[in-house]
Amino acid sequence: MKTVKMLNWNVEKGVNPQLAVAWMAKQNADLICQQEVQPGQLGSLADHLGMDGYGATIRPGSTNDNAIFVKKDGPLVFAEEYAHHWAPWHAPANITVRLRNLDGSLSPRHISCVSGHACYWSADIRRTEAQWCSTLAKPGWLAVHFWDWNSYRAGEGSPWEGYTDHAFVTNRTYFEGGRRHTDDRPDRELTAAKYIEMGRYAAAHLDQPDAMGPTAGYRKHHGRPTTLCCVDRGYLSPELAPALVRFTVCDTPHLRRISDHLPLLAEYSFDTLQDILHRRIEVYRPALPQRHTVTTSPDYASATTHLSPDRAERSTTVPDQQKLTDVPQLQRHDKLTGQRRKAFIFVAARAYDDGHSVRDISERCLRSTAFVRTILHEGGVVLRARGSGTRGRDGHPRR
Structure with a gap:
């Protein structure tokens, strides 16, 4: 079965780029989302991967930026790139892609792809970031989100009493009703917008229980919980869920040495994606004046x-x-x-x-x-790709 591969990895502060790139290149992914890309790394990472790189808007503060890489001449074709100056901390990297059909033509619909790194120090900002994701969840729109959420699935997370790293406890919780609660609000906001979490879907529908595995917590920090946790998660539009055929939390001793987060690998059926991206859909567009x-x-x-x-x-x-x-x-x-x-x-x-x-x-x-x-x-105009004059694109999914 022909598949389309998407890979996500938070490579810890970009400190092991050569090892990380060597492993990522072997996965032969068609699209890669990466977090904690350091200044000056985007171009060299793209060159070593043999892919086109798209970085997020640079914001004041942390230099741990987000990026998306797309395989040259692969099944996913870049359509448009978006800057997010509104972002309160790390801006998400955000592009749209179309599917290249076997005859070389492009799908009429596109997928919004987002690589994000939620704020580590504020549950309120994380909730805002998750709420922004809902803007790409309108009827008829298609989106895939890969983020380091710095928060937990609903119902997961540690009990927070007895730890001496009070900053970490404060960062990973929110205060409500007179006590602190595990921050699972981003997950709840995304599922309220009807996004499907890929790990959950693979475990429930693809007989892949390991897809719910932890992605972080392997490095030991004094005063923090020692339990492993899943803070790196992928979400997709419900219409895209049937295309997902495999979702893997890639876990080896080698990968644990490279970063404090584990990579996620999602594989989609090309044929199912093709069917979805060629469906005729009803999407709101303003009426023209009747004069x-x-x-x-x-x-x-x-x-x-x-x-x-x-x-x-x-x-x-x-x-x-x-x-x-x-x-x-x-x-x-x-x-x-x-x-x-x-x-x-x-x-x-x-x-x-x-x-x-x-x-x-x-x-x-x-x-x-x-x-x-x-x-x-x-x-409802389909914009021409920059420099081509012929290849179509929608740009940002505002229709």
């Missing part, structure tokens, strides 16, 4: 021949302003809302379909390229 029929502009009369099918069905009406040269007039207000926003969505989408780039539209409307991409995504 004037297309009768006066030859350039726009044939708009439906250039639009994607879902937008073509809505393109029998257009706003008053029909041309890209009219975009600045639409942008003279500080806020673009209501009918004006719908009008701009149509104009920008038509301009993009006619071959104008995001930067062209940005320069003409005096708005940022990020704003233009948001507008295009709201209109």
Whole structure:
């Protein structure tokens, strides 16, 4: 059976990169999520792995950053990369990928992939980070999350009395109802958003009880619990769960020496992924304004021949302003809302379909390229890959 492999590993402060890379390269993974990547390591790691590397937004404070690596010419094809300046501690690395079909074409749907490292010193921040993950859990969206959560599955975790490392106890618990509780809130937030934890799924549905095994706690620290724990976990959208065929906590003495965390290896059925990523789905997109029929502009009369099918069905009406040269007039207000926003969505989408780039539209409307991409995504536009002009992509899953 042809499979797609995703690997996750928190390599302790990047101190054993050569050993870690040598092991990861042998796994022949199609996508790797890594935590605690150190400054200057991303490029060399990517080169040694023979993969393309995508690092997270650099935030003040810790230098233990997150990264995602994608195999060159592999079954997963990079679509878009996202910066997360909102992050209170470690920003997650976040890209979207499409599946390369056997004929070389790309799947119409994409998967949002996230490599994250939850804040070690604040249960409240960890909860916020988990709540952010729910933004990728909307109906019809597909996501895979690999994180060092620095917290526990619901129902797991140590009793916290009697330990002398009070900082660690405080970090791994939260205060409520007059006492401290094991922090399992990220897990509960993710499952509330209907994400499926891969270890649980493999144990329950794939007859792989070891998939629930511990990933950390092998290094001994004075004053801390000595019990092993699973703080590194992967979650995926429920629609993707049937594609998971194997989930492994990779545990050997050699791996324990390299890092204080163990790697996770998830394998997915290529055929099942292909079926999922080619399904037609209902996804919310804003309606276009119902104002004037297309009768006066030859350039726009044939708009439906250039639009994607879902937008073509809505393109029998257009706003008053029909041309890209009219975009600045639409942008003279500080806020673009209501009918004006719908009008701009149509104009920008038509301009993009006619071959104008995001930067062209940005320069003409005096708005940022990020704003233009948001507008295009709201209109259901499939963006062209940078530098190709032909290969499609959605970008961030805002539709």
